[in-house]
Amino acid sequence: MDEVVANAEREASLKTLGHISYLLHAIVAVGAVVPGIQASVGLLLIAFIIDLVKRGDALGSWQESHFRWRIRSVIFAGLAYLLTAPLWVLVLPGWVAWTLISIWFLYRIFRGWSALISNQALPA
Structure with missing residues (x-):
């Protein structure tokens, strides 16, 4: 019985961390x-x-996918910003590229957060 309680507490703690991370x-x-x-x-x-x-605390749980989702979102957005930074020489193309990257990032955050609220894993 103690294991069930400990697992429930771990899941609740990870979910709280997920909400904080998605909010930031x-x-x-x-x-x-x-x-x-x-x-x-x-x-x-x-x-x-x-x-x-x-x-690592989420390994083997449905929340593992959320950690992977958030980490990949930040890495991919960061790489996209770096790769498109030279477009700022012409201003408009840089603004367009960074706006599109930001919209994509915002979509990833709200899609992930919605799945977290619904206790659903995200695709790999």
């Missing part, structure tokens, strides 16, 4: 899309580090 990601993502709202990339780094450190 969302603040940064909305700030990237909405003019005049600039959230700190530091918030994203905090969420990213939390996900890296705690992902």
